[in-house]
Amino acid sequence: MNDIFANIYLWFEGFYGSSLSEYLWGYNCATEDYSNPQIFKQVGLMMSGISLGIALVYYYVINHPEFAQFRHWFIMLIITAVINLFAGWGWVYSGFINGEIGDCVMYAREASGSIISQLIYASDCWMFGVANAIVSIGFFCIFSLIVKWKSSNAGHSPF
C-alpha cells in the first residue's frame, strides 16, 4: 500500500530515467538505503489531491448546465494534467537545483572520484512532470466516475 504511487510512476520510468527514480524512491547516499522520504508518495498524494479537487470543483462548484458537456469535462481534464505537469516538475526540479539529489545517483564517478558522467538532467525533471500529468489523467477519470453522481447539472458528464 505504501508503494502504490511509486509502482504507478514506475510504469513511466523510461520517461525520467532510473537514476531520478532512485532519488524519488528515497535512496540515501550516505546510509545506502531508502531512508530518505519517498518523493513518489509525496507527489502522488499531491497529484491525487489536485485531481480530486478539480473534479469536485467541476461537479459541485461550477456545476453549470452550460458547462456540463463532454468537451467541458475534457477541458477540466487538460487543466488537471497541465497543473500536475508543472507541479510534478516543480517538486523534483527544486530538489535538482538545490543540490538535494544525492551525489551517488546524480553522477557516475571513476574510482579516483572524478566524474564520468552526469546521470540526472533538468530535462528528466520535465519528463517526470509529464509522467505525473499522465498519471493524473487516469486519477481524474477515476475520481470523476466516483464523485459525479450527486452533481445536479454535470452528473452525466463525461458520460
Added chain:
Amino acid sequence: MNKVFKTLIIACAGMTILLSGCKGPGNSGPGNSSPVNIVEPAPEAIETIEAIEAINVYIENSGSMDGYVNGVTEFEQTIYSYLTDIDISNITDNLNLFYINSKIIPFGSNVRDFIENLEPATFKQRGGNRGTSDIANVIDSVLSNTKKNTVSILITDGIFSPGKNIDADQYLVSQKTTIRGNVVKYLEHNANAAIIVYRLSSNFNGIYYNKIDARSNINEQRPYYIWVIGDAGQLNELRRKAPDSKFIGGGVKNVFSVSAGNRTVNYAVKQGSGEFKLDRQDPKKTILKWKKDSKGKTSGMAKFSVNANLSGFLLDNDCLLDESSYRLNDNDFDLNITPATGNQSGYTHSINLSTAILKKNFAVSVKLLIKIPQWIEDVNDDDGSEAVADKTYGIKYQIQGVYEAFTYKNDCYTEIKINIK
C-alpha cells in the same frame, strides 16, 4: 459562461504558479548547485578501542645477537628511535624493557639507558642461557606475558639454532608446530589478537652461528625482526602513532601481519556501478534486474561494485589491492580492487565484479584470504650452513607456525556476499 471560463483560467494559472514552487515536508535542504552530495552524512563509525595499559619490549640477548650491538649500529639507532616514538606518543604510561633468551630479564623503563647498554658485554652480563636460540620458547614466553591490554614487542634475529647432533630439518618442523600450538592457545584467550612482523636490516659485526653452531666472523648487513603482538585494534593504534614509515635507517624492508579472521565488515553495493536495481528490502547486499551494459567500454558485460571497509585487518594497501588476496566462489566473474573514494561511510576499497554470463538467483562470494606473503619464502634460508645475504635460516617456519594458528579454524579474514535475484 464566459465568466465561468475566466474564473477558471485565473484559478488554474494561480494554482499552477503556486504548485510549481511547492515542496513537500522533508524535502528541504541547503541550497547548493555544485556536484557534491549534501545529504546529511552518516555518523562516523567509531570503534571503541581500550587503552593500552602497558607495552613490554623484549630484546633477545642470545649470543647470535652480539653482532648487532657491537659499537654504534643501525640496529641500536632504529630501536632507539622506535621506542622513543612510542614513549613520546603517550599511547601508554607503562613502557617496560626486558632482555630475553631462556628467561626474561627486566631492565626498567629508561629507553636511553637501555639502548646505551646494548653492547655484547652487557648482553652477556644479563645472563640467561645465551648459547641456544629456542625461538619457539622465546615466542611462548612473550605470548604468556601478553595479557589483556598489553602489547608485546620482541626484537630478534629470528635464527634457529638447533645445535650440534640435532636433525635440523626435524627441528624446524618441530619448532613450527610448537609455535602453532602456543599461538592457538594465546588466541583462545585473545580472540581479537594480531601479530605484526617487521623485517629490517642492520650492519652486523660479530660471530655468526650456523645451524650446527659453527662460528664465522662476519661484518655485513644482516636482517633482524621486530614482532608486535597484541589486540588488533591496539596494534592499529600503535601503528598509527608510530608508523612504519618512521623507522629510521634503511626502514622496514617487509611486513607480515595477521589478525583473527572470519569477521564481519561494513560493505554495500555501490549505487550506479552497473545496470541493476537495488532491493529496497536489502539495498546493501541484494541486486535485482541485473543487465549487461549496452554501451561504453564495458558493453556486453554485466558489472557491479561493492564498497567495503577493510581497514581493520592490519594489511597494507598493496595486499588489499592485489586480486590474488581474494577468492571468488565463481570463476565466471572477473575481480578488480580499487581504492574507494567519495563515500561518507568509511569504505576503504571498492570490489569491482564483472561477468559476460548473467546470473540470477545466485549469491556471489568474495573472501579476503589470510596469506603468507611471497617475501617470506624469498628471505628464507633453508640450508643454514652459512650467512646468506638478506636471508634468515628457518624464518618461514616461524611465520608458518603463526599462519597455521590463525587459520586453524578458517582461512579468510572476511567474506563479502552479494545476492543476485
